[in-house]
Amino acid sequence: MHVARDEKISVRSAVSFSVSKVLSFICAPVIPVLIILIVGVIIAIAATILLHIPYIGPPVAAAFFFLALLGGFIITLVLLGTLGGFNLMYPTVAVEGSDSFDAISRSFSYVFARPWRMLFYTLVSLVYGGVCYLFVRFFVWLVLAVTWFFMTWFLPPHGQPAKYFPMMWPQPTDPLQQLPYVPNYEVLKGSEAFAAGLMSWWVYLVIGLVGAFAISFYFSSNTLIYYLMRREVDATDLDDVYVEEMDDDVPDTEAPPVVTDVTPAIVEGTPPASA
Numbered sequence: 001m002h003v004a005r006d007e008k009i010s011v012r013s014a015v016s017f018s019v020s021k022v023l024s025f026i027c028a029p030v031i032p033v034l035i036i037l038i039v040g041v042i043i044a045i046a047a048t049i050l051l052h053i054p055y056i057g058p059p060v061a062a063a064f065f066f067l068a069l070l071g072g073f074i075i076t077l078v079l080l081g082t083l084g085g086f087n088l089m090y091p092t093v094a095v096e097g098s099d100s101f102d103a104i105s106r107s108f109s110y111v112f113a114r115p116w117r118m119l120f121y122t123l124v125s126l127v128y129g130g131v132c133y134l135f136v137r138f139f140v141w142l143v144l145a146v147t148w149f150f151m152t153w154f155l156p157p158h159g160q161p162a163k164y165f166p167m168m169w170p171q172p173t174d175p176l177q178q179l180p181y182v183p184n185y186e187v188l189k190g191s192e193a194f195a196a197g198l199m200s201w202w203v204y205l206v207i208g209l210v211g212a213f214a215i216s217f218y219f220s221s222n223t224l225i226y227y228l229m230r231r232e233v234d235a236t237d238l239d240d241v242y243v244e245e246m247d248d249d250v251p252d253t254e255a256p257p258v259v260t261d262v263t264p265a266i267v268e269g270t271p272p273a274s275a
Contacts, residue, residue: 003224004095004241017244021093027100028089032082036075043071084111084118090219091226097242110229117232118225125221129214136213140206141175148172164188168196169203179207 001007018025047068050061085107092103111118148171155162167184181203183196230236 001241001243003220003227004239013244017094017097020244021097024093024098024100024103025090028093028103029082029086031100031104032078035078036082039071039075043068081108081111084115087122087218087222088226088229091223095223095226095230095241097244106230110226110233113233114229118229121225121228125225129217129221132217133210133214137179137210138175140210141172141179143206144172144179144203164192168192169199179210180204 001009046064047061050057050064053060081104085104088107088110089100089103092098092106093100096102096106148169152162152165152171155165164187167187169183170181172179181200183193183200185193185196188196227238231238
């Protein structure tokens with residue numbers, strides 16, 4: 001909605017839509033995998049049975065070998081379509097409000113119709129996402145490093161807090177190093193260990209923003225790619241998106257009836273009107 005119409009929906013509407021489409025979201029990538037497995041199992045069983053039949057088995061298997069090649073061809077198409085169009089399946093369900101079969105059909109057709117354009121969009125998304133990820137990671141590291149510095153700024157270097165605080169929370173020294181950490185519970189005891197665990201909870205919430213950004217960017221960028229591929233293949237406008245009207249989102253436009261006093265005023269000296 002934000003990309004297509006520069007609008008936003010409520011969290012309740014978003015959750016309600018996601019719940020109503022949860023089976024489509026699950027089945028969209030699972031159905032191609034099932035097709036690959038079913039065709040592959042059929043080929044394996046047929047080959048195993050025929051090749052174990054003495055004398056006539058191998059010639060029969062060779063005579064119907066073209067069916068195995070046809071099965072391999074189907075598996076290859078489904079495999080390539082799934083690998084190339086997997087990122088478009090969820091945006092299809094969300095943008096079109098459709099089911100898993102439409103998601104598979106559209107994603108496969110877009111990939112096979114414009115493979116190089118799909119590859120170009122994907123590469124641009126990966127490069128841009130990588131740069132943004134490094135920036136977000138550096139930003140989170142800077143938040144942690146600045147917080148750690150000022151928390152220890154006035155601590156006496158030979159005091160007890162200056163000794164156990166780095167064990168509660170090691171100093172973030174390098175933005176490229178692993179942000180998660182484990183407090184030194186072997187040395188910390190009692191309230192210090194409890195404080196270290198509570199502090200790590202808040203620190204991990206901040207670190208989790210990096211993962212949250214990666215997840216958000218993945219789905220957002222693939223939604224943009226879906227819009228662009230749909231416009232390229234189907235010539236569909238970018239603002240064409242499925243909108244599910246919620247009961248509480250529709251304003252009550254029915255106004256209450258207005259009761260007017262139609263009783264004629266009787267003016268003194270004026271005769272009543274004839275029927």
